[in-house]
Amino acid sequence: xxxxxxxxxxxxxxxxxxxxxxxxxxxxxxxxxxxxxxxxxxxxxxxxxxxxxxxxxxxxxxxxxxxxxxxxxxxxxxxxxxxxxxxxxxxxxxxxxxxxxxxxxxxxxxxxxxxxxxxxxxxxxxxxxxxxxxxxxxxxxxxxxxxxxxxxxxxxxxxxxxxx
Amino acid sequence: xxxxxxxxxxxxxxxxxxxxxxxxxxxxxxxxxxxxxxxxxxxxxxxxxxxxxxxxxxxxxxxxxxxxxxxxxxxxxxxxxxxxxxxxxxxxxxxxxxxxxxxxxxxxxxxxxxxxxxxxxxxxxxxxxxxxxxxxxxxxxxxxxxxxxxxxxxxxxxxxxxxx
Numbered sequence: 001x002x003x004x005x006x007x008x009x010x011x012x013x014x015x016x017x018x019x020x021x022x023x024x025x026x027x028x029x030x031x032x033x034x035x036x037x038x039x040x041x042x043x044x045x046x047x048x049x050x051x052x053x054x055x056x057x058x059x060x061x062x063x064x065x066x067x068x069x070x071x072x073x074x075x076x077x078x079x080x081x082x083x084x085x086x087x088x089x090x091x092x093x094x095x096x097x098x099x100x101x102x103x104x105x106x107x108x109x110x111x112x113x114x115x116x117x118x119x120x121x122x123x124x125x126x127x128x129x130x131x132x133x134x135x136x137x138x139x140x141x142x143x144x145x146x147x148x149x150x151x152x153x154x155x156x157x158x159x160x161x162x163x164x
Numbered sequence: 165x166x167x168x169x170x171x172x173x174x175x176x177x178x179x180x181x182x183x184x185x186x187x188x189x190x191x192x193x194x195x196x197x198x199x200x201x202x203x204x205x206x207x208x209x210x211x212x213x214x215x216x217x218x219x220x221x222x223x224x225x226x227x228x229x230x231x232x233x234x235x236x237x238x239x240x241x242x243x244x245x246x247x248x249x250x251x252x253x254x255x256x257x258x259x260x261x262x263x264x265x266x267x268x269x270x271x272x273x274x275x276x277x278x279x280x281x282x283x284x285x286x287x288x289x290x291x292x293x294x295x296x297x298x299x300x301x302x303x304x305x306x307x308x309x310x311x312x313x314x315x316x317x318x319x320x321x322x323x324x325x326x327x328x
Contacts, residue, residue, distance in 0.1 A: 006191065012260075012264025013194040013264060014191060015269070016261065016268065021190045023170055030177040087301075088266070089263055091259040091291055095290065097177050097180065099180055100180035105312050110312050111312045112175065112308070115305065115307070116298070116304060124294065127290075128287060130280035130285065131287065138251055141281060143277070143279070146275055147272050148269050148273035153276055
């Protein structure tokens, strides 16, 4: 039997992938960043089938990334808003968009530019840094077991450290 | 007819989601970051069905994120390596893992810690910054049409600017 779910992985990427690792979820989160809140506005913006949108919104609610709340006191209409956990995807989503800007559309051909509200200038490229501020590439990092490592994760960390 | 593909979206998030927005692709890229290269090593590490792995590797090759190459001169065995475009996902993938560390496992319960090879210390949290280095939150940014904006994207940018 092969895995269909990543839920039991002792791994932050697996868990994050299980929570937001599908294209419709990424589009819903993008739209929530734009300010989209209602079911019909998501349908219009993404062009997604209603049953898929319902399923994806439920999934994002289960993972506490989106919350459903009445539009106003006593209203029977609902809106879908990012939770604090959903807001916290901000750096990952911006980094993903910058990757698409550069590697899919190319410099000077970006469809939409994210700008700082104050200066109206494009953002700095999101980058990975050491605790002392040095910019790092994939070749400058390695992985060690954390406090929450299972036996298997410990083994993976040991293998990686021998390999790198 | 509702959309099934995001390929025709004039949007970097849609294009990025189409390229890497599924959980198996995220796991394959994670593994490539660890140093995994062969088909059998991906199967073992992810516990993925071989037909899904084949399909996902082909998809990542089509999007030029992974390349397949002979293990050595004249070898009939192959390995799967990140291209420069694949390497460039580094900030997005690190940000996603840090999100999982904090919001799924929680501080002090991380399975695996990414450390800087030089200091052996955990990385800084990936963050979004203005061009002058100010740290920004979602509330500090907005979106403007870029050089590559379609008519629709231009409309979206106008709507967002009124909303924000």
